Amino acid sequence: MEHVLPMLTQQATAARDREAARLQQARQSHAQAQATLQRLEAFRQECLARSPAATGGRGDGATLAAYQQFVARLDEAIAMQRQETGLRANQADAQQQRLAQAQQRLLAFQALANRQAVRAAQRETKREQRMADEFAARATARAQEPFA
DSSP states (O other): OTTHHHHHHHHHHHHHHHHHHHHHHHHHHHHHHHHHHHHHHHHHHHHHHTSTTTTTOOOOHHHHHHHHHHHHHHHHHHHHHHHHHHHHHHHHHHHHHHHHHHHHHHHHHHHHHHHHHHHHHHHHHHHHHHHHHHHHHHHHHHHHSOOO
Protein backbone atom coordinates (compact mmCIF):
# COMPACT_ATOMS: atom_id res chain seq x y z
CA MET A 1 0.00 0.00 0.00
CA GLU A 2 2.93 2.32 0.65
CA HIS A 3 3.93 2.32 -3.00
CA VAL A 4 0.39 2.54 -4.34
CA LEU A 5 -0.83 5.37 -2.12
CA PRO A 6 1.18 8.18 -3.79
CA MET A 7 -0.13 7.06 -7.18
CA LEU A 8 -3.72 6.96 -5.88
CA THR A 9 -3.30 10.40 -4.33
CA GLN A 10 -1.93 11.76 -7.59
CA GLN A 11 -4.82 10.26 -9.55
CA ALA A 12 -7.35 11.63 -7.04
CA THR A 13 -5.77 15.07 -7.32
CA ALA A 14 -6.00 14.96 -11.11
CA ALA A 15 -9.62 13.79 -10.93
CA ARG A 16 -10.48 16.57 -8.48
CA ASP A 17 -8.85 19.13 -10.77
CA ARG A 18 -10.82 17.83 -13.76
CA GLU A 19 -14.06 18.04 -11.79
CA ALA A 20 -13.20 21.59 -10.72
CA ALA A 21 -12.63 22.57 -14.36
CA ARG A 22 -15.95 20.98 -15.33
CA LEU A 23 -17.68 22.88 -12.54
CA GLN A 24 -16.18 26.12 -13.83
CA GLN A 25 -17.50 25.33 -17.30
CA ALA A 26 -20.94 24.43 -15.93
CA ARG A 27 -21.10 27.68 -13.98
CA GLN A 28 -20.08 29.67 -17.05
CA SER A 29 -22.73 27.89 -19.12
CA HIS A 30 -25.36 28.68 -16.49
CA ALA A 31 -24.27 32.32 -16.35
CA GLN A 32 -24.52 32.59 -20.15
CA ALA A 33 -27.99 31.04 -20.13
CA GLN A 34 -29.04 33.40 -17.35
CA ALA A 35 -27.69 36.40 -19.27
CA THR A 36 -29.55 35.31 -22.41
CA LEU A 37 -32.75 34.98 -20.40
CA GLN A 38 -32.30 38.46 -18.96
CA ARG A 39 -31.71 39.91 -22.44
CA LEU A 40 -34.85 38.22 -23.77
CA GLU A 41 -36.93 39.49 -20.86
CA ALA A 42 -35.55 43.01 -21.30
CA PHE A 43 -36.30 42.86 -25.02
CA ARG A 44 -39.86 41.78 -24.27
CA GLN A 45 -40.29 44.74 -21.94
CA GLU A 46 -38.98 47.07 -24.64
CA CYS A 47 -41.35 45.56 -27.19
CA LEU A 48 -44.32 45.96 -24.85
CA ALA A 49 -43.34 49.57 -24.16
CA ARG A 50 -43.24 50.27 -27.91
CA SER A 51 -46.39 48.37 -28.74
CA PRO A 52 -49.11 50.12 -30.67
CA ALA A 53 -51.40 49.91 -27.64
CA ALA A 54 -48.76 51.38 -25.28
CA THR A 55 -47.90 54.29 -27.57
CA GLY A 56 -51.53 55.18 -28.05
CA GLY A 57 -51.34 54.54 -31.74
CA ARG A 58 -53.88 52.57 -33.56
CA GLY A 59 -52.94 49.97 -36.03
CA ASP A 60 -54.93 47.91 -38.38
CA GLY A 61 -56.01 44.42 -37.42
CA ALA A 62 -53.26 42.71 -39.40
CA THR A 63 -50.54 44.74 -37.71
CA LEU A 64 -51.93 44.04 -34.24
CA ALA A 65 -52.28 40.34 -35.03
CA ALA A 66 -48.71 40.18 -36.29
CA TYR A 67 -47.51 42.00 -33.18
CA GLN A 68 -49.41 39.63 -30.90
CA GLN A 69 -47.98 36.66 -32.76
CA PHE A 70 -44.48 38.10 -32.39
CA VAL A 71 -44.94 38.61 -28.63
CA ALA A 72 -46.31 35.06 -28.31
CA ARG A 73 -43.22 33.66 -30.06
CA LEU A 74 -41.03 35.82 -27.83
CA ASP A 75 -42.83 34.43 -24.77
CA GLU A 76 -42.19 30.90 -26.04
CA ALA A 77 -38.51 31.72 -26.47
CA ILE A 78 -38.39 33.10 -22.93
CA ALA A 79 -40.06 29.96 -21.58
CA MET A 80 -37.57 27.77 -23.44
CA GLN A 81 -34.68 29.87 -22.15
CA ARG A 82 -36.00 29.56 -18.58
CA GLN A 83 -35.98 25.78 -19.00
CA GLU A 84 -32.46 25.92 -20.40
CA THR A 85 -31.32 28.12 -17.52
CA GLY A 86 -32.86 25.70 -15.01
CA LEU A 87 -31.19 22.77 -16.74
CA ARG A 88 -27.83 24.53 -16.64
CA ALA A 89 -28.33 25.35 -12.96
CA ASN A 90 -29.09 21.68 -12.23
CA GLN A 91 -26.02 20.63 -14.18
CA ALA A 92 -23.86 23.04 -12.18
CA ASP A 93 -25.33 21.71 -8.92
CA ALA A 94 -24.67 18.11 -9.97
CA GLN A 95 -21.12 19.02 -10.96
CA GLN A 96 -20.63 20.68 -7.57
CA GLN A 97 -21.60 17.37 -5.97
CA ARG A 98 -19.14 15.46 -8.16
CA LEU A 99 -16.41 17.90 -7.20
CA ALA A 100 -17.22 17.46 -3.51
CA GLN A 101 -17.00 13.67 -3.90
CA ALA A 102 -13.67 13.94 -5.70
CA GLN A 103 -12.38 16.24 -2.96
CA GLN A 104 -13.51 13.79 -0.26
CA ARG A 105 -11.73 10.97 -2.05
CA LEU A 106 -8.55 13.01 -2.26
CA LEU A 107 -8.78 13.96 1.42
CA ALA A 108 -9.21 10.29 2.32
CA PHE A 109 -6.03 9.35 0.45
CA GLN A 110 -4.18 12.27 2.03
CA ALA A 111 -5.33 11.17 5.49
CA LEU A 112 -4.08 7.66 4.77
CA ALA A 113 -0.74 9.05 3.63
CA ASN A 114 -0.49 11.18 6.75
CA ARG A 115 -1.23 8.19 8.99
CA GLN A 116 1.30 6.16 7.07
CA ALA A 117 3.91 8.89 7.53
CA VAL A 118 3.18 9.10 11.26
CA ARG A 119 3.55 5.32 11.61
CA ALA A 120 6.82 5.40 9.68
CA ALA A 121 8.11 8.21 11.88
CA GLN A 122 7.11 6.26 14.99
CA ARG A 123 8.90 3.15 13.70
CA GLU A 124 11.99 5.23 12.97
CA THR A 125 11.88 6.81 16.43
CA LYS A 126 11.59 3.36 18.03
CA ARG A 127 14.46 2.06 15.90
CA GLU A 128 16.65 4.98 16.88
CA GLN A 129 15.72 4.49 20.55
CA ARG A 130 16.61 0.77 20.35
CA MET A 131 19.93 1.62 18.77
CA ALA A 132 20.63 4.22 21.44
CA ASP A 133 19.64 1.75 24.19
CA GLU A 134 21.87 -0.96 22.68
CA PHE A 135 24.76 1.47 22.40
CA ALA A 136 24.27 2.57 26.00
CA ALA A 137 24.01 -1.05 27.17
CA ARG A 138 27.27 -1.95 25.36
CA ALA A 139 28.99 1.11 26.72
CA THR A 140 27.85 0.23 30.24
CA ALA A 141 28.95 -3.37 29.77
CA ARG A 142 32.40 -2.26 28.57
CA ALA A 143 32.72 0.16 31.45
CA GLN A 144 31.98 -2.63 33.91
CA GLU A 145 34.47 -5.10 32.36
CA PRO A 146 37.71 -5.41 34.24
CA PHE A 147 40.72 -4.12 32.41
CA ALA A 148 42.91 -6.88 31.26
